[in-house]
Amino acid sequence: MKPNGADIDAICDLVNELCGIYLDTSKDYLIEGRLAKLVKQAGCASYVDFARKVRVDARLKNDVVDAITTNETLWFRDNTPFDALRYKIFPELIDAKAGSLFPKKFRVWSAACSTGQEAYSIAMAFADVVPDFESWDLQIYGTDISPAAVAQAQRGVYNELEVNRGLDQKYRGAYFVKSAGGWGVNDVLKRRCRFEVRNLLKPFTNVGTFDLIFCRNVAIYFTPTDRKSLFQRLGQTLNRGGWLFTGSGESLMDLGPNWAPKQHCRAVCYQPNGCNGVATLKR
Ligand SMILES: C[S@@+](CC[C@H](N)C(=O)[O-])C[C@H]1O[C@@H](n2cnc3c(N)ncnc32)[C@H](O)[C@@H]1O
Known part of the structure; x- marks a missing residue:
């Protein structure tokens, strides 16, 4: 599901609220790539609905944080x-x-x-x-x-x-x-x-x-x-x-x-x- 302008705003606000990560509106591909599956699983018609649902569901909050964070790391990174x-x-x-x-x-x-x-x-x-x-x-x-x-x-x-x-x-x-x-x-x-x-x-x-x-x-x-x-x-x-x-x-x-x-x-x-x-x- 492709996010529209209102969807992107709703998700940017949600993500900032949950973990302080600042997504600018050019990150629509990232929102779609990382959250589309969760939106579908939650049975939401749009990302705006999804953001509303996440705010009152602790498990969904964790799922969003896990999906949106970039956990890239390695041993002795940068040496x-x-x-x-x-x-x-x-x-x-x-x-x-x-x-x-x-x-x-x-x-x-x-x-x-x-x-x-x-x-x-x-x-x-x-x-x-x-x-x-x-x-x-x-x-x-x-x-x-x-x-x-x-x-x-x-x-x-x-x-x-x-x-x-x-x-x-x-x-x-x-x-x-x-x-x-x-x-x-x-x-x-x-x-x-x-x-x-x-x-x-x-x-x-x-x-x-x-x-x-x-x-x-x-x-x-x-x-x-x-x-x-x-x-x-x-x-x-x-x-x-x-x-x-x-x-x-x-x-x-x-x-x-x-x-x-x-x-x-x-x-x-x-x-x-x-x-x-x-x-x-x-x-
Ligand atoms: C790219 S990894 C860096 C891992 C490690 N420090 C390294 O340099 O290899 C960034 C990590 O920051 C975490 N992160 C993002 N926002 C955070 C926040 N508000 N509080 C704590 N951790 C956060 C993410 O979950 C992710 O695991």
Whole structure:
């Protein structure tokens, strides 16, 4: 079913309301491609009717979010941020925490984690740096607005195509177990990662604070105002000395002087709350 002008307006409003994604009216092909089947299944005569129905049906809301979000992701996406973690960020955070109350505790947020590859990649990069991974209290919090994506992240099972996208044999051998359903992340990594459905445009209640945040390839879907507010609020959840990574090409320079980009291992990252140091990172 092809959406007309009124349909497109109704769906753009609905999608913006549900997940903050800003679809402009040129996205009629995307609306049709991703939602036509749901509109038909719901027995609606038009997208306008469908939008009305979705607003009062929690299950349909989830279906729309799952269908409209772009969950594209892969292991160690862009590589350079993970090199920066291995060679700069993790070693320095570890040094800065030595002698503090919780020297082995690290909290990381993979914000808009999709199906979990980013969170598990961060865990593998951390394991590359420390000789005794199991003895560290690494807590990775992965969140995404798509219930289907979060469910897969929680299962930690990937098909042949997914497991091969960006994952070196060395990591597959060390952290994955082959089963009938695909390749499952083993317990060593799974124990470190907790996944939850969360809308990044809603207040960050009870998230705590983090040493490291990855928020990549999601703000590109938001309005400039929502994008700015998102990163400012993320900055407030970073510990002093904590780091934030955005997607390649997503610059935060317009957020102010605290957001001057820093480059490590050819990755761009931000440290909006100042440099780390033993004294400042004590918690
Ligand atoms: C392209 S993926 C990025 C995944 C991962 N960060 C990466 O870079 O590989 C974008 C993700 O953002 C999620 N997303 C979109 N709007 C969101 C929102 N308002 N709150 C939380 N997640 C959202 C989508 O569900 C999708 O999984």
